[in-house]
Amino acid sequence: MISVSTVTGYLYCPRKVYMNYVLRIFGQGRKETVSGRIKHAVIEYVNNNEKEIVESIDNPLLENIEIHYRANYYKALDSILEQSRMELDRLNHKKEEAATEIWPVLLKEAKLRAKNVAMFMQTHPVMGKELWNKLTPKYVSEVSVASYAIGLNGKIDRVEMHSENCIIPLEMKTGKAPKDGIWDNHRIQLAAYIMLLKEKYNHVNEGYIEYLDTGDRRKITLNPFIEDEVKSLIIKVKDLLNSATPPEKEKNNAKCVKCELKEQCNALNP
DSSP: OEEHHHHHHHHHOHHHHHHHHTSOOOOOOOHHHHHHHHHHHHHHHHHHTHHHHHHTOOOOOHHHHHHHHHHHHHHHHHHHHHHTHHHHHHTTOOHHHHHHHHHHHHHHHHHHHHHHHHHHHHHOOOOHHHHHHHOSSEEEEEEEEEETTTTEEEEEEEEEEEETTEEEEEEEEOSOOOSSSOOHHHHHHHHHHHHHHHTTSTTOOEEEEEETTTTEEEEEEOOHHHHHHHHHHHHHHHHHHTOSSOOOOOSOHHHHHHOTTHHHHHHSOO
C-alpha cells in the first residue's frame, strides 16, 4: 500500500519520489514548507478543539463569535510557532516573520467558522452543549482513510459532516489557485481521497480544494475517467518504487531551482 502523497509527488517529480522512497534521500525543508506545516497544525488544533470553543460561546453576535475564534487561533499559532522555533532558526526564519505570513490565512479561517456558527444560531437559539450537538456542518480534521483494494492510504485535511447523507472531503492548500480549475496534483489527490472515503460512505462523490491564501474553493466530482487516472498512477508509482534505476531528471527547470534535493539529484546518474 502506498500513500496518496506519494502518488501526487510522482506527478510533480518522479525522480524526487525515487530519491525519497527508494534511496531514502531527504532535504532539510524550506521556509514555505515549514510555514505550510504550521498553518495546517494550527487549523488541526482548532478543529480538534472546536467542540470546547463552540460550547463556550455565550453571545450570538457574529463580531463576538469571531473574536472568540480569533483568540483561539492566535493562541494555537503562538504555541506551535514556539514548538517550531528550532526548525525556524535552522532556516533563519524569525518567529515574528512566520507569524505575519501565516496569520492572514488563519484570520480567514476564523471568520469562516464564526460565520458558520452565527448563521446557525440565527435559526437555532441554543448555546452550550446543545449548540454543539445541533450545529451543522461540523468539521473533522486529519481523517485517516485506507483501502487494500485500491492500494492507497492517507489523511484528509478536513471532512464537512452536514448529515449522514452529505459528507464532503476538503483539502486545504497554501498558495494561489490556478485561473481555472485545480492544479493537477491537487485534483488527483482529492479524487483519491474521495475514492477512499467512498468505501465507507457510499454516497460520497464530490469534494473541494480550498486555497487558503486566496480563499478560493474548487469542486471535484468523481467520475470513471478520474478513477482510472488514479488507478493508472498507482501502477506507475509501484513500478517506479520497484525499479533498480532512478527515472530521468525533470525537464522543468523551475521545479529544479526550488528543489532542496537538486545537488543530490545532479550527482545521480542521468
